[in-house]
Amino acid sequence: MRIAIDAMGGDHAPKSAVAGAIQAVKEYGVEVYLVGIKEEIHKHMSEEDKSNEKITIIEASETITNDDVPVAAIKQKKDSSMVVGLKQVKEGSCDAFLSAGSTGAFLAGSLLKVGRIKGIDRPALSPLIPTTKGLCMIIDAGANLDSKPKNLQQFAIMGSIYMEKVMGIHNPRVGLLNVGTEEGKGNELTKQSFELLSQLNINFVGNIEARDVAEGICDVCVCDGFAGNVLLKTTEGVAQVIIDLLKDIFMKNAVTKIAALMLKDGLKTFKKKFDYKEVGGAPFMGIDGIMIKAHGSSDEKAIKNAVRQAKLLYDNKCLDIIRQEISNAEVDTGEFTE
């Protein structure tokens, strides 16, 4: 498998991207194509790495930052690592693209330069969040802010396939994010989506409440991008605040510091549970190519795990399965909105 990696994207670029890529070559045997400024990339490679046949550098002179306006940046910065990387997938030179750069630009670029899977109306940003029973995919977490029922139906299909094929969950439980669990609850979107999800050949567990997501009530949480964004960011924010408060409690004085040491093992397990680096990245489901958005603050390990995700998507032919299932679902795709 050949994967293009945006060497210039993310808070610790190019160091983390390069180191993670090299690690992934060693662990998974993939071929990596590091896209960016060659001399910057070379700084983080050993002589051995430079002569490794599985590591190639693709020159790109520009960089898109979080301050750039996404669509404009994709159109104007034609020689950016983001655009050049996306082109590799479009042209078939690579099988996947990975970036820790601007989410907005990555999404806009994926749509403009690679395009959607035939039959998919809207791609979705699909991060995985930790729950007490494993990871849960939030689909969509913000790619679309005014979704239609058929979009949610497609999200359900794609999320179910991902969790089954990539995460190895048999018959993943797909829930519809709503304000209550009873059928008939919700806004116009969720009421209509409930009907459409019920018709699918997936393990639809019905409406779920945001309260129960962290408990692990489902493996796939289907929602419109606005609600999914709120769910994702509230989860991050609340966890961070509690962890900060705990740190204060532990660091208060000599006695509490000793107590923290006594709890060390448990706290380590706890921390690992909420560690995004273990998760890897958020796939853009519905793009006609494997796209993985790694967290902006990704370190080497996070990048390596994101490559692993891309490889699982590739090895399990997930995009082919999605194409097949979308055509089976006979979802009305007459209304294109690009």
Added chain:
Amino acid sequence: MRIAIDAMGGDHAPKSAVAGAIQAVKEYGVEVYLVGIKEEIHKHMSEEDKSNEKITIIEASETITNDDVPVAAIKQKKDSSMVVGLKQVKEGSCDAFLSAGSTGAFLAGSLLKVGRIKGIDRPALSPLIPTTKGLCMIIDAGANLDSKPKNLQQFAIMGSIYMEKVMGIHNPRVGLLNVGTEEGKGNELTKQSFELLSQLNINFVGNIEARDVAEGICDVCVCDGFAGNVLLKTTEGVAQVIIDLLKDIFMKNAVTKIAALMLKDGLKTFKKKFDYKEVGGAPFMGIDGIMIKAHGSSDEKAIKNAVRQAKLLYDNKCLDIIRQEISNAEVDTGEFTE
């Protein structure tokens, strides 16, 4: 001040409602009207309480439960504690109504039996959630699931008044829940609402992200009811999961139990921060009467604090201020949707 209290609503009714009401009479000098089945209520009153002139029982033979369909229950159970309690406010015999019963029935009943403040199109369920910098009002948290920009404008006015007058926050910071902080971000609703909120005579701090709510980025978080419900319930769910995980860590063995004892003071403060009992209840803002929804699992203390909230709303003439500000804002109220 005269407050009607639904003695039959909530998980611990009538015990908590009665005990909390009696406590509130002693602490705040309010007159309470306990609505429900007299002999059930009497079981939790001393002889002294029974002869207390500030405690009156209003007989109501029926009870609305969480299993009842809200609107149907309000229409059919005419002699329920909920309906009889609401009537006290409508008829002017009481200045406020408090219930720990079904949220849906309370909201439906408030609308049907008491009605809205003139000029308010949609009332909002407005709970207060703990943040690192004090409490934040989420308005709306689920009363309306398909809101319009003018609804959000009215929520902003009401939330600002509440936090200023009831919570004593000078010039409360009002944020608009969105997927990013930049102006122009969001879905159609938030884009249009941003404009309307900017025109108000409040301390509008612009778009805020769900991630920053727990950090205390604003005192009032304006949102449509669906997003607010997701925010509220995710906060509850994530906090609960983390607290459960910590309990497991602390209770693992003898060493960890000792460590927990060493951290006792800090953990107590921490627990208090996330204790809904300290908060009281969630007001229904926009109803033409003071309505406080207490948490279903409210104990005596929570009920007492909810009475205190009602009293502050009353003493500070919040409804009059809202009437004035709504007419000042000249919000278009042509489109009634009841």
